[in-house]
Amino acid sequence: MSYVLIIGARSDIAKATAREYAKHGYDLYLAARNADELKEFANDIIVRSQRKVKTVELDILNYKSHSLFYEQLEEKPLGVICAVGYLGDQEKSQTDFNEAQLIINSNYTGVVSLFNIIADDFEKRKSGFMVAISSVAGDRGRKSNYTYGSAKAALTAYLSGLRNRLYSSQVHVMTVNPGFVATSMTKDMELPEKLTAQPEEVAIDIYRAQQKNKNILYTKWIWYWIMLIIRNIPEWKFKGMSI
């Protein structure tokens, strides 16, 4: 067993993470919608690190396809990392339920559907690791992105429960909470330089934390402290704030 399965592999964080795992000797399944567009990237990893890299088509919203998707992986992965996410448009999601649903399903429902299938397999074989990228936005709902935040909060709770369930089967589950990361998701935002991580930094953090079986990773680490403070602002005060 040598493969790590990366879901949402066209994400900038996922790509950096894929390179990081290949660098450390792992082979890769890169799963994404429009996986064909990952061919050049897959080749990049092969030239860099002489690992085996396979691209696989996967739409996280096509729930019915998930079991076949997993069945068809010839060699089962030793771990899975999910980077799928959709920030969406908060204002639109308040009036257009389709947008709200898309945000909820892309960040939450779809991951649940796929992870349930993989968790069963890992639980039976009593090994493996499962990592999903949630967000600090899931730690507390804010008016600027609470549809996204609530979906991530659900994901975070799901991962916590899954970790609890799989603990006795030696399957490790890690929740990743990035703060700001400079990726295509945030390319039109003005992000504060000191609080913003590059995808490569996040990738190194994920790799190291996963190898150490860490449960919850905040990246950059400073976000642990920022969120600690934000979580502890009393609700009567928080409701009047704009942050």
Place this chain on the structure above:
Amino acid sequence: MSLKSWGRYPIVNNIVYPFESEEQLVPVIDSQGEIIPYGNGRSYGDSALSESIIHMKMHDYFINFDEKKGILHVQSGVLLAEILNSFVPRGWFLKVTPGTKLITVGGAIASDVHGKNHHIEGCFSECVEEFEIMLTDGQIVTCSKKLIPELFKATCGGMGLTGIILNAKLILKKINSQYINQTTIKTQNLKETFAAFEEYRGSPYSVAWIDCLAKGDSLGRCLLMTGDFRDDGQLDYTPAEKFSIPFDFPGFALNNWSVRAFNRLYYGKVKQRISRQKVDIDTFFYPLDAIGHWNRIYGRKGFTQYQFIIPKEMSYEGLQAVLKTIAASGKGSFLAILKLYGPANENYLSFPMEGYSLALDFKIESGLFELLDKLDEIVLQYKGRIYLSKDVRVSKAVFEQGYPQIETFRKFRKEHKMDIKFQSLQSKRVEI
């Protein structure tokens, strides 16, 4: 987001277009008045700065490696460091590398960079088999020394002023160790320094660290470091973890006294005239990369590097004059790097020529540019020239006197309408 160069001076507002794809690049170039490519911002001055910038670092895929020929095909945003990470363990190294590995392949070609082995291997362009470049009209052409010699000679060393380099095939060098046998020679004055360079000419790699504040009899004393790869089969290369300077040092931290103390310590630490060490790639080639953001020690106002070269016949007098002027000014230079170069190549604007080059770091402060103007005069008097990749202030008049092929370059740019599209703050200042 505004991009800065390594010297963090000047600070200018710019619109940054991150590279997305070749198709997306065409309308970006089209819609902009003037634009300049930016690699990893390791040039010191304003070579990669302008109002509109194309950020090339994300164009960073490896494309192919031909094991038989040792030729690596990569996109132009790939960092040299990434090449080392993948290829040193497989027994390959860069034929030519500058003193930092944190530069892009595009930046290496555009500055036609050189390293400690210039006297043997020449500039970076020597290891460029071919590259693809996007020109003013969005056309992509494949260029090599044989295929389109003028474009090759204009682009290597052309500071991004001929177009956007998209990818390149690089000839790598076989190695059988990640360790280097280093010999350190301690000299007492400039005369000894020159003699040492001559004595060690045959050594594949050499560079000297000069104590710039030494005066009188000690003027020009140095530590000359030479070396070559070992042959012990140890290729277990893992780049060192780096320590990072977390914030700007206050301006006063780097005054004359602290530089003097640093220089004494560095020079004083080496006891014997000749000593030998076994060092790894990162220590030998990239000592400064070990400290992330080291440019912050120069404080908020930033710094610059003054690098010039003087033809060999005149180097001794020229360097003496420069060193005397600096010592008298009392302005501290943390780092002063001296090297004997091999013959010049045919590229229109490549910096190296046969002679001695000195590179000095100065923090930006009042009186500095007056001092550098004085140094310019000395450099010109001794038929020398200035390195654009480090420069932020040289005048058109001073610059062009040093480069005999400057008119060929200007004409080439006009002919191909490159001058209406590709411009940096620097190219406008020196009017190339």
